[in-house]
Amino acid sequence: MRRAILIAIPYLWLTALFLVPFLIVLKISLSDIALARPPYTPQFDFSAGLEGLGAFFSELDFENFVFLTTDDLYWKSYLSSVQIAGLSTLITLAVGYPVAYAMARADEAWRPTLLMLVILPFWTSFLIRVYSWMGILASEGPLNAVLLALGIIDQPLQIMNTNVAVYIGIVYTYLPFMILPIYSALEKLDGSLLEAAEDLGCSRLSAFWLVTWPLSRPGIIAGCFLVFIPALGEFVIPSLLGGSDTLMIGKVLWEEFFNNRDWPVASAVAVILLAILIIPIVLFQRNEQKAREAEG
Amino acid sequence: MKTPLLSFTATLALMAGMAQAQEVRVYNWSDYIDEDLLIKFEEETGLELIYDVFDSNEMLETRMLAGGSGYDVVVPTGTFLQRQIQAGAFQELDKSQLPNLENMWDVISERTETYDPENAYSINYMWGTTGLGVNVNKVREVLGEDAPIDSLELIFNPENAEKLAECGVQLLDAPTEIIPAALTYAGADPDGKDEEALATAEEVLMPIRPYVEKFHSSEYINALANGDICVAFGWSGDVLQARDRAADAENGVEIVFNAPKEGALMWFDQMAIPVDAPNPEGAHTFLNFIMDPENMAAASNYVYYANGNLASQEYLIEDVIDDTAIYPDESSLENLYTVTPFPPREQRNLTRLWTRIKSGT
Incomplete structure (x- = not known):
């Protein structure tokens, strides 16, 4: 009984906060655009009973998904989003891992303070932090002023309104999500394992590569998911920092929803976005499980 | 366990209802009003005014079509208004609550009828x-x-x-x-x-x-x-x-x-009341307040847009009423299209x- 309740909690959570909203979006993606409030048809008519329900389902179709294949805008945006999110994740990992490593190796008395410093930016609104990047990166902003004064460049760099600014924004915003899980994996690392490796003739570098890195893998994977998934659908950063030629699926979704008022197509875009995210994750987990079973 | 929870929710709902009765929520374009007017409205009517801004018709339209925006007065442009009326997003104005309608300017009202026949759902705020x-x-x-x-x-x-x-x-x-x-x-x-x-x-x-x-x-x-x-x-x-x-x-x-x-x-920016406005009475009070000649003139004098209120013209500063970029003369009017x-x-x-x-x- 207690076990059933314990299991029920995460399932209830998943049903209420993921499955139900997803089914609503899926339903809208199968309907047609209409001049109404809300702007799609058909809608559930509870008074019509079972017959109405039948009529409702017969009006749903996959037209909107077919439409997405007719215009290259959509797959180009998906591809460009995957590229931007993927590269950002790699950069975040490259920056975040050494930070997490240093934190985990720091004196124990210091760790809570360091952890605090990583979390500190969250005390300011995300939007304000992105806005300040607009100021920093502007052609007349402090970054260019410093670079010019140091004589590194002689023309202001055009960073604002380009993809470079989008990468900077994403890496900056999501860095804590990479640092924290890696840190928590590294912190638990048993130091005697490293000593053993060195006793057995490992250099420090190969001890890192053979012991630390594999043991921090769960943290790395969690961090990569935490960065990649939200970055893929990111809307605010590309629209504030990116140029008008920055193509990301979040922006396309926004335009379908707000400019075209086409909720069904917007929903279809969202469903495919979810599929792009979920399928690799499921495959990955299955793979992990198999590996674990093979070991065990 | 259930009863206290229920009564708690009921109390919350009641409190929300009471709060809304005294609030008017307005959603208007950014940089589009003299903010002193907002204070004047609160002082004159005793209603609390919540004033939010947007900078695209698309944003407003999506909120109207989704429903439940919580706003009492919104300001779409004519073309967008027309489509939203068809979608059933607005309620008809109760003209008995709007005595200041007599101040409106027929030259503009005739033109806005293209979007809102008989001006049944909206009043003109500004045009330009x-x-x-x-x-x-x-x-x-x-x-x-x-x-x-x-x-x-x-x-x-x-x-x-x-x-x-x-x-x-x-x-x-x-x-x-x-x-x-x-x-x-x-x-x-x-x-x-x-x-x-x-x-x-x-x-x-x-x-x-x-x-x-x-x-x-x-x-x-x-x-x-x-x-x-x-x-x-x-x-x-x-x-x-x-x-x-x-x-x-x-x-x-x-x-x-x-x-x-x-x-x-x-173009014409029209004030309208969403069909599900929490406080339609307060919305009418706001529309009537805006159509007061002195208030409308104060808004135009501040934002440099022409309005659809004939009676307000005597209160307009020369910079506004005499500028043909704002109030075009007869010949320039012919050069405008909708x-x-x-x-x-x-x-x-x-x-x-x-x-x-x-x-x-």
């Missing part, structure tokens, strides 16, 4: 034209003394646009404003919506795309005033606000607004074209 905001000295510096500052040639002729790019050109991020202008320049019907019309507009816009610094619907006010850009294709009152900000700053920037001589788009809303299929083509133009591909 879309045209050229020009930093006169900079443009003359770049293009010479005879620069066509009152013509669409200024931005749509690639030779001019290329030269102006060095001092900065911005266009509104609103396809329903820019496409009609491009069609006018090409000598076509500005209200054209079919694929041929859109192709014509694309031929005008693509060659000048590389010279446009940004598509944005509110940043150009400050950019013009600071001298960061020298030409903006924007809304009349916004450009005039830029002119005044520059004059106040005494930075030597001189801005003029010109309705293009080839023809300019005339447009109709895009149906869904054409709208999709329009948005796609706009994405292509903005991304330059």
Whole structure:
């Protein structure tokens, strides 16, 4: 009984906060655009009973998904989003891992303070932090002023309104999500394992590569998911920092929803976005499980 | 366990209901009112006013079509209003609660009937034209003394646009404003919506795309005033606000607004009450307050847009009422055109074209 309740909690959570909203979006993606409030048809008519329900389902179709294949805008945006999110994740990992490593190796008395410093930016609104990047990166902003004064460049760099600014924004915003899980994996690392490796003739570098890195893998994977998934659908950063030629699926979704008022197509875009995210994750987990079973 | 929870929710709902009865929530365009008026409204009526702003019709429309926006008064532009009325987003006005309707100006009411027959759902707040905001000295510096500052040639002729790019050109991020202008320049019907019309507009816009610094619907006010850009294709009152900000700053920037001589788009921003407004009575109180001649004049004197209120004209400052960029004379009125809303299929083509133009591909 207690076990059933314990299991029920995460399932209830998943049903209420993921499955139900997803089914609503899926339903809208199968309907047609209409001049109404809300702007799609058909809608559930509870008074019509079972017959109405039948009529409702017969009006749903996959037209909107077919439409997405007719215009290259959509797959180009998906591809460009995957590229931007993927590269950002790699950069975040490259920056975040050494930070997490240093934190985990720091004196124990210091760790809570360091952890605090990583979390500190969250005390300011995300939007304000992105806005300040607009100021920093502007052609007349402090970054260019410093670079010019140091004589590194002689023309202001055009960073604002380009993809470079989008990468900077994403890496900056999501860095804590990479640092924290890696840190928590590294912190638990048993130091005697490293000593053993060195006793057995490992250099420090190969001890890192053979012991630390594999043991921090769960943290790395969690961090990569935490960065990649939200970055893929990111809307605010590309629209504030990116140029008008920055193509990301979040922006396309926004335009379908707000400019075209086409909720069904917007929903279809969202469903495919979810599929792009979920399928690799499921495959990955299955793979992990198999590996674990093979070991065990 | 259930009962206290229920009564707690009930209390919350009751409190929310009570709070709403004394609140009026207004959703208007940014930089579009004299904020002293908001304080005056609260003092006169004892109602609490919550005033939020937006800068695109699309944003407003989505909230209207989704429903449950929580706003009592919203301000869509005529073409958008028309479509939202059809979708059932607004409630009919109770004209018995609006005695100040007698102050309205028939010249404008007749025109807004195109979008809202019999003006059953809305009152006019402001109207204006879309045209050229020009930093006169900079443009003359770049293009010479005879620069066509009152013509669409200024931005749509690639030779001019290329030269102006060095001092900065911005266009509104609103396809329903820019496409009609491009069609006018090409000598076509500005209200054209079919694929041929859109192709014509694309031929005008693509060659000048590389010279446009940004598509944005509110940043150009400050950019013009600071001298960061020298030409903006924007809304009349916004450009005039830029002119005044520059004059106040005494930075030597001189801005003029010109309705293009080839023809300019005339638009109407209408106040309407959402069908699910929490406080329709308060909404009517707000509309009636706005239609008071002195209040309406105060708003126009502040934002430099013409209004649809005849009685307010005696309270308008000369800068507003005597400026033909704001209140066009008879002959310039003839030069203005209006447009109709895009149906869904054409709208999709329009948005796609706009994405292509903005991304330059």
